[in-house]
Amino acid sequence: MSEKTSIKEEQKIEIKKPKMYKVLMHNDDYTTMEFVIQALTEIFKKSAIEATQIMYDVHRKGVGVAGIYTYDIAKTKSNQAMDMAKESGFPFKLSMEEE
Template sequence: MRTVVADQLAEGAKAWHWPSGWGARLAQCMPIWTAKSDDLLERRILPSEHLKQALLEAAGRAINMGKPLDLGVFLFAFVHDRIGIAASALEEHGLDRHRLACRIAHGAAMDGAERDDALAPGIDEARLVILNDDYTRMAFVVEVLESVLGMPPDQAQACMMQIHHEGRADCGVFPLAIARAKVEEVLALARERCEPLRTSLANA
């Protein structure tokens, strides 16, 4: 958690234009200093109702995903839960919960959009592809397919299962401008719900 937050702090510090990148280095080192002081002073997180709730949610999410209770699952639950103590602290410090969720889910700082540089120049249409991950809720994927891409419920459910089992699915061919607009609409909803759903555009 400290490393992920440190990366975001360092990126934000670059925008402050502190001399010689001093702010970025400070932001990267601060969580390390804090961790060391926690050990030296024997500081521990005290039990709280928020923490218990977040732990229960993490356990439930892991069971639903069929995954072991690893650090990534717990960390994602903390970030995803808007009323959790950790998520609240992140927002109070101006950190982007959705971006942190994507970092946890995908292992890199990204906002869920894949680059579409591979699109052939001059094309008029593109395929919108949705990619699988271990953290986005299935119900949210179905909601996106229905509300943004206009699929009927049965087709949306079948498409979601294809994404889940095959790792990706083509979700429609659209004029290029409309395809890009739909990608932005999907990502806007994902940011609002803090879901790390990924999309991509491919040649039609």
């Protein structure tokens, strides 16, 4: 008769939070304030008040934070806003920056 020895190994699974990215809107002399507010409310789901505040940041400081998301969501929203700008004839620029 043979004896079986079993060793139980404990594994620790470490779940890391995904890196977050800021979607930045950049000021230009052609894109209208109304368009920026529309993009913020429709794509970035901001309230009219939040969108107006971000639009003023873009206008006064040259850049504003549209939102902070995981990479895939940030990229998707940036692309949607730039496509919307292109369709409307604006040279609107967005970028992403790791938080």
